[in-house]
Amino acid sequence: MSIIENLTRLKSEIPDHVKLIAVSKTMPPGDILVAYETGHRRFGENKVQELSSKYPVLPADIQWHFIGHLQTNKVKQIVQFVHMIESVDSFKLLKEIQKQAEKTDRVVNCLLQFHIAEEESKFGLDLEEATAILTSPELATWKHIRLCGVMGMATYTEDMAHVRREFNHLKQIFRTLKVSYFQATDSFSEISMGMSGDFREAIDEGSTIVRIGSLIFGERNYKTSS
Numbered sequence: 001m002s003i004i005e006n007l008t009r010l011k012s013e014i015p016d017h018v019k020l021i022a023v024s025k026t027m028p029p030g031d032i033l034v035a036y037e038t039g040h041r042r043f044g045e046n047k048v049q050e051l052s053s054k055y056p057v058l059p060a061d062i063q064w065h066f067i068g069h070l071q072t073n074k075v076k077q078i079v080q081f082v083h084m085i086e087s088v089d090s091f092k093l094l095k096e097i098q099k100q101a102e103k104t105d106r107v108v109n110c111l112l113q114f115h116i117a118e119e120e121s122k123f124g125l126d127l128e129e130a131t132a133i134l135t136s137p138e139l140a141t142w143k144h145i146r147l148c149g150v151m152g153m154a155t156y157t158e159d160m161a162h163v164r165r166e167f168n169h170l171k172q173i174f175r176t177l178k179v180s181y182f183q184a185t186d187s188f189s190e191i192s193m194g195m196s197g198d199f200r201e202a203i204d205e206g207s208t209i210v211r212i213g214s215l216i217f218g219e220r221n222y223k224t225s226s
């Protein structure tokens with residue numbers, strides 16, 4: 001199957017209210033261009049260095065979503081052009097995004113990443129940590145970030161009932177935060193969950209953004225990527 005066929009098939013399956021992020025990590029710019037030329041504009045990358053090297057050689061109207069763990073000292077390398085940082089997992093990181101975005105006079109869309117999986121390795125906040133961020137008096141003064149919702153990754157397992165419970169948990173977190181802190185704003189509206197192996201379950205559970213890589217571009221070969 002080609003990238004174009006994969007994208008077309010996926011788009012026929014994903015409802016209109018759900019945004020598809022084509023996760024292009026490890027894939028060459030040529031593959032991204034193939035998808036771009038079908039009209040697709042939203043792409044996802046998880047490494048600062050890789051995104052920084054792809055950005056200048058690809059069309060400027062691509063909306064880049066950053067979906068990997070982001071170190072505060074690397075924020076400035078992507079802040080000028082990134083459309084959304086989906087992986088905000090600390091107060092310190094959010095503060096740095098605000099600071100760097102202010103310097104370039106941009107407003108950067110952000111999602112709070114939650115730890116919903118069983119695996120220890122996955123990054124993310126819990127409700128208590130998110131509450132500490134959202135109740136911080138400083139937050140109201142930060143005009144260069146826009147909190148748009150939540151992101152999470154489910155446990156990597158065949159047990160789809162388990163995966164659904166984790167997605168449902170993220171949706172409950174979203175609702176709790178929305179009611180408590182975002183009553184007055186429409187911009188807090190996104191739930192980013194679902195990848196190649198679990199996007200159908202995620203959409204059933206209320207996802208508004210799915211991040212799909214291998215179903216579009218094929219399996220990743222990490223040996224030849226840097």
Ligand SMILES: *Cc1c(COP(=O)(O)O)cnc(C)c1O
Nearest residue numbers: 023046067195196211212213214
């Ligand atoms: C790689 C990645 C994806 C896409 O994974 P696939 O299984 O290839 O669809 C989605 N989200 C994040 C955070 C990723 O790192």
